[in-house]
Amino acid sequence: MIKIVFLGTPDFALNSLKKLIENQEIQIEAVITQEDKPVGRKQIITAPPVKTLALEHNIKVFQPANINKDLELLNWLKEIKADFLVTVAYGQILRSEILSIAPVINLHASLLPDFRGPAPINWMIIHGEKTAGLTTMLSDAGIDTGDILLKASTALDDNDTAETLGQKLSELGADLLTKTLIEFSKIIPEKQKTSDSHVKQLAPFMDKNLGLIDFTKDHLQLKSANKKQTDFLVELELNASNIHNLARALKPWPQAYFMYDNKKIILEKTAFVEKETQNKKTEITKINKDDGSINMAFVDGELIIYLVKPEGKNTMKASDWLNGARLNIGSTLI
Numbered sequence: 001m002i003k004i005v006f007l008g009t010p011d012f013a014l015n016s017l018k019k020l021i022e023n024q025e026i027q028i029e030a031v032i033t034q035e036d037k038p039v040g041r042k043q044i045i046t047a048p049p050v051k052t053l054a055l056e057h058n059i060k061v062f063q064p065a066n067i068n069k070d071l072e073l074l075n076w077l078k079e080i081k082a083d084f085l086v087t088v089a090y091g092q093i094l095r096s097e098i099l100s101i102a103p104v105i106n107l108h109a110s111l112l113p114d115f116r117g118p119a120p121i122n123w124m125i126i127h128g129e130k131t132a133g134l135t136t137m138l139s140d141a142g143i144d145t146g147d148i149l150l151k152a153s154t155a156l157d158d159n160d161t162a163e164t165l166g167q168k169l170s171e172l173g174a175d176l177l178t179k180t181l182i183e184f185s186k187i188i189p190e191k192q193k194t195s196d197s198h199v200k201q202l203a204p205f206m207d208k209n210l211g212l213i214d215f216t217k218d219h220l221q222l223k224s225a226n227k228k229q230t231d232f233l234v235e236l237e238l239n240a241s242n243i244h245n246l247a248r249a250l251k252p253w254p255q256a257y258f259m260y261d262n263k264k265i266i267l268e269k270t271a272f273v274e275k276e277t278q279n280k281k282t283e284i285t286k287i288n289k290d291d292g293s294i295n296m297a298f299v300d301g302e303l304i305i306y307l308v309k310p311e312g313k314n315t316m317k318a319s320d321w322l323n324g325a326r327l328n329i330g331s332t333l334i
Contacts, residue, residue: 020181
């Protein structure tokens with residue numbers, strides 16, 4: 001029997017926890033998760049999804065404010081002598097004392113060494129990746145820099161959002177993590193190599209202003225919400241493909257948007273059609289009466305906008321918003 005302690009918090013970790021609970025070769029001694037937090041407009045105190053599932057299966061739950069400073073929990077972890085600590089989107093960085101208790105196996109939602117950091121799913125989509133994947137690794141003192149154990153990959157659909165891709169990877173990751181634990185003694189850990197692309201080495205927290213699209217600029221300028229990463233900057237050409245990628249990467253949060261008449265207009269649903277064009281005006285070229293979408297021409301093709309959400313209003317067809325804004329074919333969104 002493999003004894004583990006599971007550390008995880010959000011929905012992404014649920015499939016992994018479910019799979020491990022179901023496996024007859026694995027015994028979960030406890031679940032460690034983040035504290036209950038206020039959620040929604042009414043700020044209702046809500047338990048993390050992982051806690052709810054653990055309690056349904058009568059698994060002991062710990063919720064330390066800071067796991068590295070909880071001496072009682074640290075002593076308990078040392079006493080139970082688990083074979084592994086398993087982390088899946090836990091949300092706290094483990095320091096050396098915890099890393100020394102037992103091998104720490106982390107499930108990370110990217111094909112390392114690309115996209116190290118807390119938001120790999122979002123940044124994979126932003127960069128227009130065609131393949132997504134996950135890696136199990138042995139955690140060390142760095143951020144997602146430990147030795148690689150196993151990988152699994154899947155196609156990244158052109159219309160996947162961060163939400164839909166997260167669901168796919170959550171299911172794929174559950175199988176990968178279980179396989180890693182069962183076959184651990186046969187796996188030869190592999191040192192991480194430097195990523196071929198420096199810009200893809202980091203996947204920092206989403207900045208709430210990351211989704212701002214300024215149609216007067218030539219580039220999208222994407223920054224990190226981490227105050228220690230003030231020098232982080234990704235510049236992408238302002239074109240149809242990159243706007244579509246940004247819109248789906250930031251769904252459901254913080255969402256891609258542009259400003260019109262001093263109000264935020266969120267891009268709820270978009271598509272990209274590759275097409276040879278010399279158009280550099282980013283103008284509206286077509287209004288589709290059948291589905292209420294609008295087309296915008298860019299140098300690389302057309303951005304189709306199906307749904308928008310104007311500030312203070314409900315989601316609506318793009319053509320309905322266009323009518324209300326008194327815009328038409330040939331107009332620009334500036």
